[in-house]
Amino acid sequence: MRLIRGLTLVSVLLSLATVAQAQTLSAKVSAWRQKNETAIVGQLADAISIRSIAVDPAGLDAQADRLKAHLDQRGFKTDLLAANGSPKVVFGRYDTPGARRTVVFYAHYDGQPVAPRDWRSDPFVPTLRTGLGVDAAEISDWRTGARPLDPEWRLFGRGAADDKAAIVAFLAAFDALKAVGKRPSINIIVFWEGEEEAGSPHLPAILAAHRDRLKADLWLIGDAPVHQSRTPTLYFGVRxxxxxxxxxxxxxxxxxxxxxxxxxxxxxxxxxxxxxxxxxxxxxxxxxxxxxxxQPPSAAEKAAIDALPPVDADIRREIGVAAPESEEGLTLSTQxxxxxxxxxxxxQVGDQAQGxxxxxxxxxxxxxxxxxxxxxxxxxxxxxxxxxxxxxxxxxxxxxxxxxxxxxxxxxxxxxxxRALRSDMTTPTSRAVIAAANRAAGRPVALLPMMGGSVPLNMFEDALDAPLIGLPIGNHDNNQHAADENLRLANLWDGIGLYAAMMADLSW
Amino acid sequence: MRLIRGLTLVSVLLSLATVAQAQTLSAKVSAWRQKNETAIVGQLADAISIRSIAVDPAGLDAQADRLKAHLDQRGFKTDLLAANGSPKVVFGRYDTPGARRTVVFYAHYDGQPVAPRDWRSDPFVPTLRTGLGVDAAEISDWRTGARPLDPEWRLFGRGAADDKAAIVAFLAAFDALKAVGKRPSINIIVFWEGEEEAGSPHLPAILAAHRDRLKADLWLIGDAPVHQSRTPTLYFGVRxxxxxxxxxxxxxxxxxxxxxxxxxxxxxxxxxxxxxxxxxxxxxxxxxxxxxxxQPPSAAEKAAIDALPPVDADIRREIGVAAPESEEGLTLSTQxxxxxxxxxxxxQVGDQAQGxxxxxxxxxxxxxxxxxxxxxxxxxxxxxxxxxxxxxxxxxxxxxxxxxxxxxxxxxxxxxxxRALRSDMTTPTSRAVIAAANRAAGRPVALLPMMGGSVPLNMFEDALDAPLIGLPIGNHDNNQHAADENLRLANLWDGIGLYAAMMADLSW
CATH class of the missing domain: 3.30.70.360 (Alpha-Beta Plaits)
Structure with a gap:
């Protein structure tokens, strides 16, 4: 705990010179976003409408082409990478003159398969509702911009959170920086793959084939949900x-x-x-x-876990259980x-049971x-x-x-x-990312040494020589991989702020 | 073991006077049956063709009417008994002048529900095949009588064994006695119910309402399969x-x-x-x-179990397991x-499993x-x-x-x-039934103190004041309650002999 507080203090001291400017940046991005919310949610809705799931190669292709065009329009040098007929990786590069660091933004544009009968509405017809429960009302007129969007509203559809939200947040953050006249502080690489939900079978080959183009100082992984406290989150590993x-x-x-x-x-x-x-x-x-x-968590990692906002009692209520399986707490138990x-x-069971x-x-x-x-x-x-x-x-x-x-x-x-992966939270790179995230959020973000869930970050570790840090956006209750996947709008707003900070307020 | 051998010896001595006559009866019944095999199997086929299952009240009614007509034709005083709209019990009484004993023959004419897609052929289209396996050939021309029926052939259809075989054996035995000029030695009551496979919910009410008409010295229960050795069988209880x-x-x-x-x-x-x-x-x-x-089995009951023909090794091969769950032997383990x-x-499991x-x-x-x-x-x-x-x-x-x-x-x-029920195997009634069965079979029948399976005999025990003995017919591998239910013809031939003996060679 002391170490983490020390780290935060160091970050604050290190960035003292840029604090005023960063807060200004955060405020400016936020103001731009507020003016463009309907259009941003519209972009996410458009991404949902395209059936980019593993069993639909045509939908995957259409989504990749569309995302490549988005990057082209924004001045990226783009390409579509593939191996042995795999779904295409949308690759883009945006160089910033004078930048010393190169950061890759990873996300996947494919979603999990769907069982439409389990959904309240068609998984590929984006639907905005007032909340998560079955009593949540549909907001059918949100596209007209006639009224402000409530940040607690949620957009439902396959991939809304996992990971189309990360892609939309990236694009909106890039647009915001341009609109407020702020230049990126880094060279940006985009790597959006299309078969993550199928286990990324071609990813190692693609990474190996394009190793030179993917040389970078950091990979930011735009996958997985944020901490259950709804605090913006960074994670440094996965099981x-x-x-x-x-x-x-x-x-x-x-x-x-x-x-x-x-x-x-x-x-x-x-x-x-x-x-x-x-x-x-x-x-x-x-x-x-x-x-x-x-390997158990280190003292620093345990301290980071101790510093997380308490959520266990809320989650117990949310999932309807009176006591957990183990008493050590949610996050520690997933380590x-x-x-x-x-x-x-x-x-057979129930009425079908036979002797x-x-x-x-x-x-x-x-x-x-x-x-x-x-x-x-x-x-x-x-x-x-x-x-x-x-x-x-x-x-x-x-x-x-x-x-x-x-x-x-x-x-x-x-x-x-x-295998699992757990990056060092105390390197200069990690500290820089934490500091930028804290400035964007205006408060200490949640730092997870290792998510309980799994993302095949080991594939990147095996192929590349760059640290990996998770930059999630989706709400924890996004029904990822299940029916009624959804994104809480407030999470998208937080994500845009974080992405803008990673592009323009990151230096080490 | 000694006790059982003693019992058999006693039976033999007691029946010494009637042995010659009984063997003659058995031989005569057998000869009559051989001449009428096609017609008898035809009767079973007709019974299968009528969909008498719990979910089909019309089929149950049609079956009850048909069975009542069969008894009417044979001179029985008949009735259809019901309670609160239940399926009808086919009741019949045939009095033998001078008979001191009255015996009730119980069976049920309803069958288990079917899942037709699991069957090799329509469960209500009786189909004769050369055996049980998937490679068994269909005998399509058996009704012409052009060739003798192989006793190893099997008739497939819902209820073939459970219990329509018992009803057909009863009718054929009665016909055989008439044909060979042998008068029954007892008064005969028939009690064939139509909702056993649904748990006989109305049976207690029907038994109580007709207690006087059902007064008897013995109930013979024509349900359940014979011993796995294919030896004709009597059982004295059920779990x-x-x-x-x-x-x-x-x-x-x-x-x-x-x-x-x-x-x-x-x-x-x-x-x-x-x-x-x-x-x-x-x-x-x-x-x-x-x-x-x-209550564990008594010494006499253990001895009866020890005297059963050994079948464990055969059954292990048949069901494809190298070792049983317990070492005490099949029959003892079911006590x-x-x-x-x-x-x-x-x-979910397999390909559907989700994290x-x-x-x-x-x-x-x-x-x-x-x-x-x-x-x-x-x-x-x-x-x-x-x-x-x-x-x-x-x-x-x-x-x-x-x-x-x-x-x-x-x-x-x-x-x-x-509850379970286990009758005393050593009463005069039990000994008389064992002796008659042994004479009919021409060898010691299998004596099961208690079947592992369950039949609600306790309902009879609660309502009536008569001993109950099980007189099964179906082969153990009849797929009772499952797809491809079948009756091995040799079991029907054995059953006809047993039923004839119970009607005409039973005295105590």
Whole structure:
């Protein structure tokens, strides 16, 4: 805590000369934004209208072309980067004469797939509402500019927050700087990709192929939500993630539970047993070796977490739970390795339930990694544990020979593993970004040493030699990846201020 | 074992005088049946063609009318019994002058609901095939009588085994006796109900209303499958059953597992924990008090189980498991109380899995009771256990107040509870039935003290004052309650012999 306060103090001292000017900048950007709110929200609405999701290549192309044109109009040198037919990365470069630093602004323009029946309105028809709840009213006349936009209103649509908001904030911030006559302090590179929600399979190849053009002093990652306190936020790392799908095999076909129960093995009961052996009620992972090498937060990082505005009680109310799984607090608990049970399936439940022993039982997990863990080592620890508990591990459904030979048959399907990343919050670069963000927000921003969520920042770390800092915009309750994704307008306004500061008030 | 052998010996001695005659009867019935096989299978096919399932009242009525007509034609005094608009019970009485004993033949003419897409052919279009497997060929010309029916062939259709086979066996046995000039030795009552698969909700009222007409010395229950060795079978009891559906509540909506995992309670992980606390890997129920009062099999009953033909190794091969859940053997393991996990559901698995903490998790259980356990006491033991483990038990989804006040919320939905029943195998009535069955089969039949499955025989026990003995027909692999229900023809032939013996070779 003392260290963080010290850092803030240092930042303030260092920037003492520019404070008056920066506050002026922030105020000017804010004033320009207030005059242009309808147009800015209109830009976000236009971005939502284009179906840029992984299953719609035409929509991805249209979105990329449109964003490239936006950069062209603003004087960027642009290109569309791809590898092996991948969705295109919108690349842009804007050089500032005399600038010593180059900063890359990353975001993705693709959104998660949608299940339209779960949405209140079409996910690609942007809809402004007075709030998040089902009782929120639609504002149908907002485009006329006849009345001011309430900052608590939310624009609904796929990608509204994740990440089209970051792209719109960038463009609006750039326009604001031009309008108020403020030159960028850095060379700007834009890197907007189109397949993040599909796991960025071509990203490493694209980064490697364009390594020279992507040489920079800093990457700012415009992804993920801000802190639940709604304070503007910087994050310095992300947990890694990997997924595991586990299927336990019982009798070849469902069996009458009366005639065969207690004798024929029940894969649903065994699955429950396996999960209980792997994970304690407070979330601790019980698998030996699973957390080997996991690095806990440093004293400075713990202090940063302690300094975050308290939100736990509010979130408990918001999500409707009386007590958390562990007592250490929301943010600290997400700094640990995690084994999350995300799905269970066996037989039937409710009115469909039948008096049968299911023939198989399935569980889906995601595993969150912290620095020091590798996906390979975690996988090995899980497989060793299961093997020691008597499980025969399979790559596919059991053969007749498997069934005859092995009493405990389990299929494992691993996917999507990547490491965590946690940048040093105390480097000159980090301190400069914190200082600029604080000036833009007019208050200390929330500093997260490592987000609980995952973004494959390791791909950038592996390919490039530049620090990465997260610059999120979306509200935490944006329903990212789910139905009714939305952006709270106040978050967009905060984001425009932050982006303008990163372009014109950043120096180290 | 000694006792059972003794019993068999006693039976043989007691029936010494009638052995020659009985064998003659058995041979005569068998010869008549061989001449009429196509017609008999045709009767079963006709019964299958009528959609007598709970959701189709018209089909139930048509079936009841048809069965009543069958009894009318054979000289029975018939009636249709109902209570409060229930499906009709087909009642029939055939008095034998001078008979001292009256025996009721129970079966049900309704079948389980169907999911036609899971069937190889329409569940109400009877289809004869050479066997059970997917490679079994259809015999389309069997009705012409051009070739003999192979006893290993199977007739597919809803209700083929459960219980239309019992009804057809009864009618064919009655016809056989008439054809061979053998008078029944007892007064015969028929009681064929039409809502067993819906839990027989009106049965207690109907039994109470017609108690006088149903006065008898013995009820023979034509339900359930024979022993897995395919030996003709008598059973002297059934386990009770009750069902429990359990829903655990986590956050109000699914939450991002990265941002909230390890802090927001995960109901899927907690469900696994609860199940593992309730049930040991070998099936033993760990809930204190759950098995209070449960009566183990007597020495005679254990001996009867030891005397059963060994089937475990065959069944393990048939169901494709290398080792059973418990080592005590199939039949003995089904004499214990059981807690079967029949379904699990939470979030999504496989390709649909998302990085989320599910908002709820659901499990379906069935509980099998043995004599000495009552559904109320079992329910109380489960609820006490869960309450002691910190669970707040609800009747429905949690209210906002529930969510705010209680950290562990669980909804319990109980249904369908009834007690077990286990009749004494050593009474004169039981010994007479065993002896007649042995004579009909020409070998010792399989004697099951208590089936693992459940039939609400307690309803008869509560309403009537007569012993109940199970007289099953269907093959154990009849896919009862599932897709591709079928009857192996040899089982029908055995059943006709047994039914004829019960009508004409039973005396005590």
């Amino acid at each position: 890694g993630v990997m997924a595991l799908d586990m299927t336990l095999y019982g009798p070849r076909r469902p069996l009458h539970s009366g005639h065969y129960g207690n004798w024929a093995p029940n894969p649903a009961a065994r699955l429950a047993q396996v999960i209980a052996e792997m994970r304690a009620p407070d979330g601790r992972v019980l698998i030996p070796g699973f957390s080997n090498g996991a 640990r390795p995690a084994l999350n049970v995300r799905g269970l399936s066996a037989g 049968a022993i299911p023939s198989q039982a399935q569980a889906a997990f995601d595993i969150r990694l912290v620095p020091g863990q590798s996906p390979d080592a975690v996988r090995a620890s899980v497989e060793t544990f299961l093997t020691k508990r008597g499980w025969t591990l399979l790559d596919g459904p059991p053969s007749e020979a498997d069934r005859a030979a092995h009493p405990q048959l389990m299929r494992l399907k691993w996917s999507g593993g990547y | 009770g059953v009750m069902a429990l559906d359990m829903t655990l509540y986590g956050p109000r909506r699914p939450l991002h597992s990265g941002h909230y995992g390890n802090w927001a309670p995960n109901p899927a992980a907690r469900l696994a924990q609860v199940i593992a606390e309730m049930r040991a890997p070998d099936g033993r129920v760990l809930i204190p008090g759950f098995s209070n009062g449960a 214990r109380p059981a807690l079967n996990v029949r379904g699990l559901s939470a979030g 989320a903490i599910p908002s709820q998790a659901q499990a379906a259980f069935d509980i099998r009771l043995v004599p000495g356990q009552s559904p109320d006491a079992v329910r109380a033991s489960v609820e006490t256990f869960l309450t002691k483990r910190g669970w707040t038990l609800l009747d429905g989804p949690p209210s906002e107040a529930d969510r705010a006040a209680h950290p562990q919320l669980m909804r319990l939905k109980w249904s369908g509870g009834y």
